[in-house]
Amino acid sequence: MDFLKYAKEKQEDFLTDLNKLVEIESVRDLSTKKEKAPFGDNCRKVLDVMLDMARADGFSTKDIDGYAGVIEYGDNEETFGVLGHLDVVPLGEGWSKEPLKVTYNDGYVFGRGVMDDKGPALAGYYALKLIKELNIPLKKKVMLIMGCDEESGMECMKYYCKHAQIPDMGFVPDANFPCIYGEKGGLHIELSSHDKTVLKKMDAGQAPNIVIGKADAYVESMSEQQEALFRFYCQSNQIQGSVERNEWVKIHIEGQSSHAAWPYKGNNAALHILNFIGTAYNDSLCKDYYSLLKDWMGQPVGIDMEGAYMSFLTMSTGFVNFDEKGSRVLIDIRYPNDTNGDEITKKFEKAVSLKTSNIKVTNKSDSKPLFVDPNSKLVTDLMDVYRKYTNDTFHGPMTIGGGTYARHFENFVSYGPEKPWEEIETAQIVGGCHQADEGMKLSSLIEAIAIYADAIVTLCS
Secondary structure: OOHHHHHHHOHHHHHHHHHHHHOOOOOOOHHHOEOOEOOOHHHHHHHHHHHHHHHHOOOEEEEEOOOEEEEEEOOOOOEEEEEEEOOOOOOOOOOOOOOOOOEEEOOEEEOOOOOOOHHHHHHHHHHHHHHHHOOOOOOOEEEEEEEOOOOOOOHHHHHHHHHOOOOOEEEEOOEEOOOEEEEOEEEEEEEEEOOOOOEEEEEEOOOOOEOOOEEEEEEOOOOHHHHHHHHHHHHHOOOEEEEEEOOOEEEEEEOEOOEOOOHHHOEOHHHHHHHHHHHHOOOHHHHHHHHHHOOOOOHHHOOOOEEOOOEEOEEEEEEEEEEOOEEEEEEEEEEOOOOOHHHHHHHHHHHHHOOOOOOEEEEEEEEOOEEOOOOOHHHHHHHHHHHHHHOOOOOOOEEEOOOOHHHHOOOEEEOOEEOOOOOOOOOOOOEOOOOOOEEEEHHHHHHHHHHHHHHHHHHHO
16 A cells, blocks of 8 residues: 555645644643633643544544543554644744645745644544545554643643543654664652842743753843853853843743753753852852753763663753742653663762752652553554555664653554654754754655554554
């Protein structure tokens, strides 16, 4: 069966449907939370659009109380799942294209969610649509599950696992090809303090899993010497910054946002502010925070390590908040399966005990690592299908630092659609997931439709 031929014939329809999803700013918004809309109006709206699309195409659907939706094909006892998500991270700034509209230009599509994860999730749906239209018999019921809170803690899948049918096996189109059999654990540590500081106010960060791209902080005063030091600091660190004097002095720094799984690709603006304030104002609390957080591998805390399967631990600061009530810092840590969240928390507690500031350590959440045998039938079959369409025999199954829905289910892996080793073939800026100008090569998404369709047929026949 030439699934790629059929997928290419669906390209225009795919773009039309993708735009229907992208134009909805489906960011978690608890201010509009209500019954059947646990993550706010827009997450509810995008789920309705997806389920309406499926019903119009003749699929049966289920609404799991607004936490997730299920699109089903077949009624067999054995089940196979494809898991995607319809929520997105905040739009952020710096876009050269409209973030809430699919722009197709020079072979690439742009818009918030085209890569993470509306585009890949829709590719999974179109794969199932091809199978249905071609009337291919399957021995397993296929369940396409669309969640609405992947970016803010996966509360949707926690609820789903307690209230709905769990597929026997499957894959998640929300990462990289060829196949991801392991995902690092995801730990959120909060540092908090009521110690005095010259920082009057600071509220930096968009989401826990985004490196802080820009930050504002307020102090009561700034001398000419301190302002000169600030200019020197920005120049020496090759960053943009500004000072604005009103009732308080506003300090602004521009860094570079990135996914928290790759903090080394970003430049954390909030950490720069903590470093500058700590040094220029001799502020003990800011000094101590920065000294703990300055290294993205966590060396000052003693948590740096290289895993046997999952490579190195990463650490990213996602939120920094200072106000009259105190200070709070939220840290996103991706750890290999050679350690665990309790060990990391204890090392943080030891590290802060050696500081002069009174800093409290709180383990806010811990998602255990995912590990599936790379020699299992699930992984080897998926690898065979991938190679059938790409002729790529060089890249093998891998592990990643990002977290997907796969970690909430037994015998699930992540499967495409991105190929991070491929060079960008356009002069345009093509942002990654969570970045401005988020984009992806359209032919890669169309190829993914074919790969997903063939993989479903292979594992369900």
